[in-house]
Amino acid sequence: MLKLASPQLDLTLTAHYIKSLQRPDGAILWNTNDKLDPWDHVEAAMGLTVAGHHNEAKSAYCWLADNQLDDGSWHATYFLPANPTVHQQAQAHSGKETNFIAYVATGVWHYYLATGDRKFLNQLFPVIQKALDFVLRFQTPYGEICWAVDKDNNPEPDALVTACSSIARSLECGILAAQTLELDCASWQIAWQALTTALTTKPERFDRTWPSKQRFAMDWYYPILAGLYHPHDAQAILAKRWQEFVEPELGCRCVSDEPWVTMAETSELVMALVAADDMPKAKILFATLPQWQQTDGGFVTGYVFKDNLIWPEDKTSWTAGAVLLAADAIFKLTPAAHIFTQTGGAHIR
Numbered sequence: 001m002l003k004l005a006s007p008q009l010d011l012t013l014t015a016h017y018i019k020s021l022q023r024p025d026g027a028i029l030w031n032t033n034d035k036l037d038p039w040d041h042v043e044a045a046m047g048l049t050v051a052g053h054h055n056e057a058k059s060a061y062c063w064l065a066d067n068q069l070d071d072g073s074w075h076a077t078y079f080l081p082a083n084p085t086v087h088q089q090a091q092a093h094s095g096k097e098t099n100f101i102a103y104v105a106t107g108v109w110h111y112y113l114a115t116g117d118r119k120f121l122n123q124l125f126p127v128i129q130k131a132l133d134f135v136l137r138f139q140t141p142y143g144e145i146c147w148a149v150d151k152d153n154n155p156e157p158d159a160l161v162t163a164c165s166s167i168a169r170s171l172e173c174g175i176l177a178a179q180t181l182e183l184d185c186a187s188w189q190i191a192w193q194a195l196t197t198a199l200t201t202k203p204e205r206f207d208r209t210w211p212s213k214q215r216f217a218m219d220w221y222y223p224i225l226a227g228l229y230h231p232h233d234a235q236a237i238l239a240k241r242w243q244e245f246v247e248p249e250l251g252c253r254c255v256s257d258e259p260w261v262t263m264a265e266t267s268e269l270v271m272a273l274v275a276a277d278d279m280p281k282a283k284i285l286f287a288t289l290p291q292w293q294q295t296d297g298g299f300v301t302g303y304v305f306k307d308n309l310i311w312p313e314d315k316t317s318w319t320a321g322a323v324l325l326a327a328d329a330i331f332k333l334t335p336a337a338h339i340f341t342q343t344g345g346a347h348i349r
Contacts, residue, residue: 042064058120065127099167128174129178132170158210266288
């Protein structure tokens with residue numbers, strides 16, 4: 001059983017909730033509907049790893065391996081019947097999102113850090129390699145990576161700060177995996193350098209064809225989760241917009257101009273605070289989460305505090321995964337606790 005300083009939070013039950021949404025073939029559904037996307041699937045799998053459900057986590061990554069397309073990608077959305085006797089898979093659409101595809105590198109590296117299972121890392125590395133190589137096909141000469149591609153793999157002509165930050169951490173994890181297996185990763189190192197340079201010095205390369213996404217909390221803290229800033233600088237970044245996003249005793253808003261706190265964003269902000277070396281504030285924010293846990297271990301997705309309304313009325317597997325990752329970041333439950341909280345780049349050369 002996972003033991004924390006917060007006895008009100010039952011993370012063992014949270015892990016069992018994620019398991020209840022996993023099909024026999026390893027796919028982890030969003031909730032009791034039939035939706036899956038590769039990024040959130042990995043987030044839930046990492047939650048299983050934190051809780052020690054290693055076989056189930058491996059099964060989730062093997063599902064990705066079994067369903068990887070020939071070009072190294074996955075579709076952005078899958079509809080998978082929860083019925084274990086039904087195995088036919090239907091894509092909701094043929095689009096692909098680059099940060100969804102890259103995230104397998106983060107998940108598998110997280111599993112290796114937690115378990116030391118070099119054999120599994122070696123088994124899944126070809127999946128990581130194909131995925132990252134696909135994503136890097138859409139890196140521009142300026143360093144950013146296009147956020148999505150259409151059914152013919154034509155890139156959408158813009159980039160997102162949050163998505164590119166996630167890709168930067170995934171690239172770093174892929175580099176570490178390659179170095180662990182003594183494999184060449186020079187091209188990934190060059191790509192990581194160009195991407196992180198774009199994120200930290202070229203704001204004009206993002207949100208070029210739509211209104212700025214800065215109203216979203218993820219744009220605020222994701223560069224910190226990507227390891228782009230040392231703790232002192234990260235603290236300043238978080239302090240600058242803290243009042244916009246954080247509702248005391250409730251959590252983190254999804255967007256600054258809506259009265260809606262979401263548990264996944266709250267959990268991710270907890271990890272960003274740990275990365276900023278602000279553990280007292282991380283623990284205070286983490287302490288807002290138990291009130292949102294339901295009797296089956298899942299967490300509500302969000303709460304509209306202006307109307308005292310739980311919305312939407314679902315409990316996603318990826319929210320549960322994010323809570324488990326935040327708990328690990330604070331309480332060091334596994335050797336993988338630092339995956340989102342350490343400054344990146346020390347290994348890039």
